[in-house]
Each structure stands twice: as structure tokens, then as C-alpha cells.
Amino acid sequence: MHRRVVVTGLGVCAPNGVDLETFAQSLKNGTSGIAFHQQLADLNFSCQIAGKPPLEEAHIQRYFSPLQLKGLNSSGIIYGVIAGTDAWKDAGLSYAPAATPDWDSGIIFGAGIFGVDKFKDSIYTVDSGNVRRLGSTAVVQVMASGVSVYLGSILGCGNQVTTNSSACSTGTEGILLAYDRIRSGKATRMLTGSTSDHGPYVWGGFDSMRILPTRYNTNPTAASRPMSATASGFVPGSGAGAMVLESLDSALERGARIYAEVLGGAVNNGGQRGGGTMTAPNSEAVQRCIVHALKNAGVENSDIDTINGHLTATSKDSEEISNWAVALDRSRKDFPYINSFKGVLGHCLAAAGSIEGVGAILQFREGQVFGNVNCNDLDPRITSIVDPSKIPQKTIAHSPEVLAKASFGFGDVNACVIFGAYNNEID
Amino acid sequence: MDKTEKLEKLKDIIRVYLPEDVSPEEITTESTFVGQLNINSAHMVDIVLDVEDAYDIVLENEDLENMRSVDDALRIIENKMGDKE
Numbered sequence: 001m002h003r004r005v006v007v008t009g010l011g012v013c014a015p016n017g018v019d020l021e022t023f024a025q026s027l028k029n030g031t032s033g034i035a036f037h038q039q040l041a042d043l044n045f046s047c048q049i050a051g052k053p054p055l056e057e058a059h060i061q062r063y064f065s066p067l068q069l070k071g072l073n074s075s076g077i078i079y080g081v082i083a084g085t086d087a088w089k090d091a092g093l094s095y096a097p098a099a100t101p102d103w104d105s106g107i108i109f110g111a112g113i114f115g116v117d118k119f120k121d122s123i124y125t126v127d128s129g130n131v132r133r134l135g136s137t138a139v140v141q142v143m144a145s146g147v148s149v150y151l152g153s154i155l156g157c158g159n160q161v162t163t164n165s166s167a168c169s170t171g172t173e174g175i176l177l178a179y180d181r182i183r184s185g186k187a188t189r190m191l192t193g194s195t196s197d198h199g200p201y202v203w204g205g206f207d208s209m210r211i212l213p214t215r216y217n218t219n220p221t222a223a224s225r226p227m228s229a230t231a232s233g234f235v236p237g238s239g240a241g242a243m244v245l246e247s248l249d250s251a252l253e254r255g256a257r258i259y260a261e262v263l264g265g266a267v268n269n270g271g272q273r274g275g276g277t278m279t280a281p282n283s284e285a286v287q288r289c290i291v292h293a294l295k296n297a298g299v300e301n302s303d304i305d306t307i308n309g310h311l312t313a314t315s316k317d318s319e320e321i322s323n324w325a326v327a328l329d330r331s332r333k334d335f336p337y338i339n340s341f342k343g344v345l346g347h348c349l350a351a352a353g354s355i356e357g358v359g360a361i362l363q364f365r366e367g368q369v370f371g372n373v374n375c376n377d378l379d380p381r382i383t384s385i386v387d388p389s390k391i392p393q394k395t396i397a398h399s400p401e402v403l404a405k406a407s408f409g410f411g412d413v414n415a416c417v418i419f420g421a422y423n424n425e426i427d
Numbered sequence: 428m429d430k431t432e433k434l435e436k437l438k439d440i441i442r443v444y445l446p447e448d449v450s451p452e453e454i455t456t457e458s459t460f461v462g463q464l465n466i467n468s469a470h471m472v473d474i475v476l477d478v479e480d481a482y483d484i485v486l487e488n489e490d491l492e493n494m495r496s497v498d499d500a501l502r503i504i505e506n507k508m509g510d511k512e
Contacts, residue, residue, distance in 0.1 A: 067443050070473070098448075135476055136469045 005182045006422055008256040009091025009244030011083040011193070012358045015051030015237055016344050018059060020086065024362050027370040028395050032221040032344045034235050043200050047212035049220040051237030051346030052198045053079060068150075071137055073121060076114025079240035079351070080147035080195035081154065084109060087242040088155055088191060092256055096156025106159030106187045107148050108178050109242070110170035110194035112350030115142035116201040147195050147240075159187045167409030168310070169267070170194045171241060171353025175417050176265045178245045188250045193242030196351040203236040209279075211314065212236060224347075225374040226311040226340035227321070227382050227391060234312040237346030241354030243361070260364045263402070263418040264297030266290075270412035281316070281408055283323050289414035290327035290406065297418035299402050301328045304336045304418075306369055306400040308360040310408045311340035312347050313374075318381035320408075325385045333387040337398060343373035353407035353415065360405045364421055367399040428508075433482075433501060440477045441497070444470045456498045474500075482508060 010020055015033025017023030026033070033051045040048040055078070063082050064072065072078065084107070088095075096102040118141040125133055140146050145163040152161040160181065166173045171194035178190035196202065206212055213233040216223030224235040251258055268289045270282025294301060307324060311317050317340075324338070325331045341356045348355050363369055371394035378388055399421065406416040428436075434456065442451040444466045453464065460466045460474070471494070475486050478500065484507035494500050 065447075067470075070443060133476055135473050137473075 002183050003185060004248035005179050005245055005262045006248050006251050007243050007259040007262065007361055007419070008246045008251050009087040009093070010259060010358045010361060011086030011088070011090055011242040012240070012355055013053045013055070013079040013082040014239045014241065014345060014348070014355050015053055018053050018055055018082065020090065023359070024366065026344065027341060027359050027362065028366070028368065030344060030371055030373045030394065032373065034220045034224055034344070034346050036217060036220050040200060041217070045200065045204070045207050046210070046214040047207050047236070048217040049223055049235055050198065050203060051235060051239070051348065053239045071135055072141065073118040074115040074141040074146065074197070075117065075199065075238065076111055076195040076197040076240070077141060077147050077150050079238065080109055080193065081150050083193055083195070083240035083242040084151040084191055085154055087193065087244050091244040091246070092254065093244065095154060096158070101156050101158030103158040104188035105155070105157045105190070106181065107151050107155070107157050107161045107191045108164055108174050109148040109151060109192065110164040110174045110350060111144060111147055112165060112167060112170060112196055113202060114195060114197040115146060116197050117199060118142055120201065151191065155191065157191070159190070165350065166413045166415070167411050168347070168349055168352050169407040169409040169413045169415040170350040171355070171357055172405060172407035172415035172417055173267050174354065175243070175245070175262065175357060176267060176415065179262045179265070182245055182247050189244060189246035191242060191244055192354070193240055194351050194354040195240035196238050196349045198238035202238070206236055222374055224313050224343050226313040226342050226372065227317050227379055228313070228375040229377045229379045231313040231315065231317060231379070233314055234342065235346035237348035238351065239348050239355055240351050241356070241358040243354070243358060258422045259361050260419045261422045263299060263420045264293065265415070265417035266292035266296055267413070267415040268292065269414065272412045276412040278412070279410055281319070281414070282412055283319060285412065286320070286323040286408060286414050287327040289416050290324065290404065293404065293416035293418055299418060301330060303402045304328060304404050306363065306398070306403040307336050307338040308356055308403065308405045309338055309340050310406055312342055318379050321382045321385055331385050333389065335386045335390045337369045337390055337392060338386065339370055339372050339392065341370070343375070357405055357417070360403055361419060363400055363403070364419070367397060368395050369398045369400065371395040430501070433504060436481055437478070437497065437500060437504070440474060440481060444474060454497060456501065457496060459496045460494070478504065484508060
């Protein structure tokens, strides 16, 4: 007997909101978190704008002890801990007592890369012959599972505590890994999320690939243009998103608020074959991923009423729309509502799936589909498939019943999760 | 820097590393770092680095091994500072 899995807590540290309610308001109002960064200009970046959570020192101090803050120089860990502990508290959960871990709760918190600033410090220290001066946190601030073990130390989780990594699909993949673990009875609840460092060392490689917009340095909020005819590349972002997944039984027993149900999903890979490469998607694989996600979730094509896409604001957006249309066998006015939050967030890389996942789930709570920004001039290749009324230019009233969230990434990775409204039908 | 000043400076370094259930008032010259103050042994290397910065001295690996109590630390600091003068 497989267990049903629901979402009972949300947390976020995003470029346009470092707490859940600010983030919700920003998505509703189309408030952008993308800004010009002098540091990028000083370093001769072509793209000098980015999405970075506007964190103040006092806010950070609420989440870390003075000892934890000592020498902490890993923005990804800071973002992840803020989002993760907020999600935990939002779910009404407390930290495990000092003597005993919470054996039934685990953490799958993903990352692409973080701790780069700490690693840079370490490299200078080691190269100057001072390895003895690295200190005790030089390891945990840069190891891939660092964010998960910082959270583990705060929450006291005694179930699986690990980190997944699959480029820009990391966050969405993590939701499905956590879902599987609860569904199969191996854990009662899992904190899942993902995080990504900010800064020139993370974003530089993308700048060098010439895939970022370069003409918006003086007009940053207009730069990220998903689905627009004038999309000219993705704006790099950073931050973290997190959610608590829990067995329905446990949630009901605790009397927890249920945001939505995780109905299922799928991950696959285009194999970097059939048109897929290290950086470009194999469309057949994307379509199969969506089809398998629906099947796994036990829903029909026609059940999907809302999509939160990957839609990064590159010329590939129309290809993604075409893949959704083929996979769902739906088009024009029959196409579900679709939005991309990257217009206001930028592309938060490994954190994208979880930050956007939190936003997608908030739409159930609000009974709304949050509006797109910067796509008044829709790409004609997209409007030839989808009626413009299905791509809301501002937030509309519409209570999602079944929502698909997908993320794709370098290495030809695909992940698609299906969320359903939870209507307290059992009570 | 007299002995009292040295002790106060050392207490300021140590207090950051105390677990939540140990109060800074419990730090005396007899206190052992790991045994009585319950400091995570991994943090002893950080205390050594802080001591080096605060007193402008360099400690050796054997100093770390011999630094079991606050008193041990003060003695090592005094020796190193004496060497410099």
C-alpha cells in the first residue's frame, strides 16, 4: 500500500522576497528581484545584472548562532538554511530535542555548486603554505552535502540526510526523491529543497558562454523575458526554496495545514542523443518525461489546468511550449494556463525548481495563477501553438486543481512533478 | 598585558564556542575545554587560530595537544609571548 504525500510547509529565500509572504506578494504583483551589480561591471561581465536575495545581516543572525556565523562564507548554505528552517516552522514542526534525533524525518536538499567564496579563501590560504589556518569549517562549507548537514544540525533529523544534484532540474528532482521516500514508507516527512550561491564565480561561466542578456544593464527588470519574441538569454539568479513533504496520515494526525498533494512525477534524461546535447534538450525525452509524470500521478492529459514551466527566456522557450503541447496533445484555447517565474526571479540554476515550486504551490493557496512579466510581445512561434489568453500577463483568479511543474537542465536532464489541490475530502 | 587581562581575552574567545547549555560564567582557569565546558573537540583548532590572532603568536601542533584546560592555554600563551620578547 503506497502512502499519499502532501505538502505541509513552504520556505523561500529568493531575489524578490526572503520570506514566504513577501515572495507571494512579489509573484502576485510581478515585482522583480533582478538588479544591476557593480561587482559584475567591475569584473568586465557582459551581463551585469542578476537575481540575488536582498538579505540583511540582522535577518541572517536570526537563523545562525554566533558560532555558526564565524567564518561562514557560503551564500548557498545561508540561503538554504533560511528557506529550510522557515519551511519546517511553516509546517508547525519543532526541532528535535538535544538527546534524540527525529528518526522519521529526513532531508534531501540539492545544490549545483556552493561555497565558492569559502573555497576561494581556502585556495589562497593553502597556496600561501598556511593549510593549518583553514579552521574546522573549511570542509563542511564546501562539501556538496554541506547545506543538508547544516540543516540537519539545526533540525535534528534522524532519517536520510543527503543532497541531490542534477543541474537546473535539481529542485524538482528533489521533490520527487522525497515523495518516493515517503510514499514507500521509508520516512514520514522529508524537508526537500535546493540552493544556489550568488556571485561572479558561479555566473561567470554562463557569461563566457554568451547565453546571458547583455543589453539590459541599465534596465535590469526588463531583462528576463520568458516566452517573449525579444527574449535574449536568461538572467542568472541565486537563492533557495524548500518544502516539507509528509505522509497524508501524519499531516492529518498533526492537524497540519495542507497546501497541496504531490500526485507523482517523473525524471529522465535525453541521453545527449537525438538532438539532445550537454546544453540542449532532446525534445522526445522532454515529452516522455511529461507523459510519464501524468501516468505516474494517475491523471489524464485533460486534467492539467496549470503549468509552471522551465521557460528560461532563451530561444528554446518555444521548443518547450511545443513539447508541452505534444505531450498533453492540447493547444490553442485548450492549452492549460502557463507561466514562468523567471521573469521576476531570473534563473536561480539549481535552486530554480524549488523556488519556483514554492511559488507554484502558493497558487493553490491564493486561488490564483500568477502573471507573467516582460512578454507582452509573445514569441509568434508560441502564439501559433497557445492562445495568448492562456499566458496571463498579470495575475488572474483561477484555482488550480492539477498543476504540472517541470525543470530541465544541462546534461539533458528533465524532471516533472504533478501537484493536486487537496480539498479535505476525507474529513 | 597582565594575567587578568590575558584571562579575560581568552574567555572572550572561548565563549563563542560554548554549547547553549554552558554559561560563560562557568569558565574558570581550571575548566577543561572538552571535558567540562563541553566544547566540540573539532573547534579546538579554531580556538587555537583565534588565540594566534588575538595574542599575535604561532602555536605548534604539540601546543594544541597540551591545551586541555584554560590554565594550560594561559601557560602556553605566556610562554609564547615571553619567547617573543
